[in-house]
Amino acid sequence: MKVACVQSDIVFGEPKENFKNVEKQIREAASSGADVVVLPEMWNSGYDLTRLEEIADVNGEEAKKLLSQLSKELNVHIVGGSVSIKKGDKFYNTMYVTNTLGEVIAEYDKAHLIKLMDEHLYFEAGNEKNLFTLDGVKMGGIICYDLRFPEWTRAHSLNGAKVMFIPAQWPTKRIDHWKILLQARAIENQSFIIAVNRVGSDPHNEFGGNSLVISPWGEVLWNGGDEECVQIVDINLEEIDDVRGRIPVFSDRREELYK
Numbered sequence: 001m002k003v004a005c006v007q008s009d010i011v012f013g014e015p016k017e018n019f020k021n022v023e024k025q026i027r028e029a030a031s032s033g034a035d036v037v038v039l040p041e042m043w044n045s046g047y048d049l050t051r052l053e054e055i056a057d058v059n060g061e062e063a064k065k066l067l068s069q070l071s072k073e074l075n076v077h078i079v080g081g082s083v084s085i086k087k088g089d090k091f092y093n094t095m096y097v098t099n100t101l102g103e104v105i106a107e108y109d110k111a112h113l114i115k116l117m118d119e120h121l122y123f124e125a126g127n128e129k130n131l132f133t134l135d136g137v138k139m140g141g142i143i144c145y146d147l148r149f150p151e152w153t154r155a156h157s158l159n160g161a162k163v164m165f166i167p168a169q170w171p172t173k174r175i176d177h178w179k180i181l182l183q184a185r186a187i188e189n190q191s192f193i194i195a196v197n198r199v200g201s202d203p204h205n206e207f208g209g210n211s212l213v214i215s216p217w218g219e220v221l222w223n224g225g226d227e228e229c230v231q232i233v234d235i236n237l238e239e240i241d242d243v244r245g246r247i248p249v250f251s252d253r254r255e256e257l258y259k
């Protein structure tokens with residue numbers, strides 16, 4: 001499966017520009033032969049939280065429309081990072097996944113909101129897991145700070161996910177946490193990790209890129225460095241069952257000890 005990681009900068013509080021950029025990047029990824037395109041977190045607005053009323057996507061309609069159209073036209077699945085949306089009178093940090101038929105097959109509201117970046121003051125947290133199937137393989141998606149909760153990735157793995165997508169806006173100053181936690185999640189869950197972080201900066205933070213594709217054995221197959229790029233990485237999904245067969249951690253679990 002050819003996965004295209006879109007490690008981009010995001011224009012603070014300017015959805016129009018960001019929509020244009022994302023369309024260009026998805027087209028570039030598709031023309032390079034991608035099967036799945038993966039975007040970063042909150043690519044429509046960045047963390048311009050005080051202007052959400054003005055700039056959040058109402059019911060995610062604009063994002064869903066663009067991603068569905070491009071998925072169908074270009075014959076690619078899209079794991080749409082996340083966008084800031086407004087549902088009713090509340091705001092959410094939401095991931096959409098679209099398939100090559102142009103269907104929205106998953107919608108996930110970020111479950112863990114990061115107080116350090118004031119997210120909890122503006123957004124509602126989601127309460128549901130995010131599982132979907134692409135090309136017959138069960139996969140899952142979480143968003144940025146969700147990564148710090150190993151139980152959350154494990155819950156997805158126990159429900160069948162073999163590939164985890166993790167879009168982010170992870171600051172440079174904690175980039176070592178990002179890399180180490182991602183590698184740990186891949187090893188302990190014996191899953192592919194496709195993690196796409198933005199680059200550039202906003203008025204509050206500099207963002208560290210270092211998007212990573214990691215195998216179920218824990219090998220870093222690609223590191224995006226800290227510049228904008230659209231990179232295709234070829235992953236062999238057969239490795240998952242091979243690694244799980246060699247070290248059967250799922251059947252060796254002692255659930256009764258963990259309460």
Ligand SMILES: O=C(O)CCC(=O)C(=O)O
Pocket residue numbers: 114117143144145146148169170171174177
């Ligand atoms: O956990 C962190 O250090 C960064 C998380 C983050 O930036 C986010 O959830 O948006």
